[in-house]
Amino acid sequence: MENFAHVIPYDVIAEIAQANEVPAGVDLIQAPKIWHETKGKGxxxxxxxxxxxxxHPDLQQRIIGGRNFTDDDDSDPTTFLDYNGHGTHVAGTIAAQQDNKGVVGVAPEANLLIVKVLNRNGAGKYEWIISGIHYAIEQKADIISMSLGGPIDAPELHEAIKKAIAHNILVVCAAGNEGDKDESTDEFAYPGYYNEVISVGSINDKRHPSRFSNSHNEIDVVAPGEEILSTYLNGKYAKLSGTSMAAPHVSGALALIINLVNYRFQRPLSEPELYAQLIKRTVPLGFSPKLEGNGVVYLTVLDQLVNVFEREVKSFVLSVQ
Structure with missing residues (x-):
């Protein structure tokens, strides 16, 4: 299997030496509003x-291990350094630690398992990716985040993903950046087009679909993907754009959701149940489902609905007294 998948194409908007903020995308999906309940610990x-x-100072306490499956560093499995920048940026959006400096990720106490399946050129053989999925299963990961893809529907890759889901692992994938903002045309990238994965499209800060975001019937949700500030190489930061940047917002959100719902239900939920809990925390934006799926991830929407209900009940009670 000599075909290659690649990082989902992305644009580097700017490199930044220092930062000290909660990135706008993390704020947009309302992650800080539930940090008093969970930050994804465990x-x-x-x-x-x-x-x-x-x-990287924002990541070193969050990384619990990893493995290299690529040809970088003479294929040394113990060396999973990033020479590209893409993986470091994705990791920061998921779980950069909260320490009042640098940036903070969606789930700042979640663990990061670094599985290097793309080399310094951002390319990876499908066998590397499949091996990486099997490794994540062996390591008992809760979530697999993949901001990568290619035009080829590889049955072996599909089977590996289905195996992960059978082990109750949520698989989150970037939808792809070949979009034309036209809902009548479909653009496909794998594994993001597989029905079993959570396929994530991109929106901008105005909550409009990004012009580059793929559209098709398998889009599940959207998240911020334009000019996303996160960690980068050599301890620096960068703003990048692409569905690659949207997907880790959802991976981080799921880390928070898992903690919340397992505590509330007093049992571990299954992968379909966790997917349902994610969808309950989305808000439709008024665009075609091919562009936005179920809508933007908005982690406080259930609490807001409860507050509205309670206000309406209180108003009704007062009106009849």
Whole structure:
């Protein structure tokens, strides 16, 4: 299987030496509003990407291990350094630690398992990705995050993903950046087009679909994907755009959701149940489902609905007294 998948194409908007903020995308999906309940502690997200700058001050305490499946560093399995930048950026959006400096991720206490399946050129053989999925299963990851893809529907890759889901692992994938903002045309990238994965499209800060975001019937949700600030190589930061940047917002959100619902239900929920809990925390934006799926991830929507209900009940009670 010599075909290659690649990082979902993305644009580097700017590199930044220093930062000290909650990135706008993290704020848009309302993650800080539920940090008083959970920050994702104990949840492991396997990041299948180009590796990670594991010495980055915002990430080093969150990384619990990893493995290299690529031809970088003479294929040394213990060296999962990032020479591309993509994987480091994705990891930061998921779980950059909260320490009042740098940036903070959606789930700042989640664990990061760095699974390097794309080399310094952002390319990876399908066998590397499949091996990475099997490794994530072996390591008992809760979530697999893949901001990668290609035009080929590889049955072996599909089977590996189905195996992960059978092990109750949520698989989150970037939808792809070949979009033309036309809902009547479909653009496909695999594994993002597989029905079993959570396929994530991109929106901008105005909550409009990004012009580059793929559209098709398998889009599940959307998240911020334009000019996303996160960690980058050599301890720096960068703003990147692409569905690659949207997907890790959802991976981080799921880390928070797993903690919340397992506590409330007093039992571990299954992968379909967790998917349902994610969809309950989305808000439709008024665009075609091919562009936005079920809508934008908005982690406080259930609490807001409860507040509205309670106000209406209180108003009704007062009106009849």
């Amino acid at each position: 949840i492991t997200v396997a990041v299948l990407d180009t590796g990670c700058d594991h010495d």
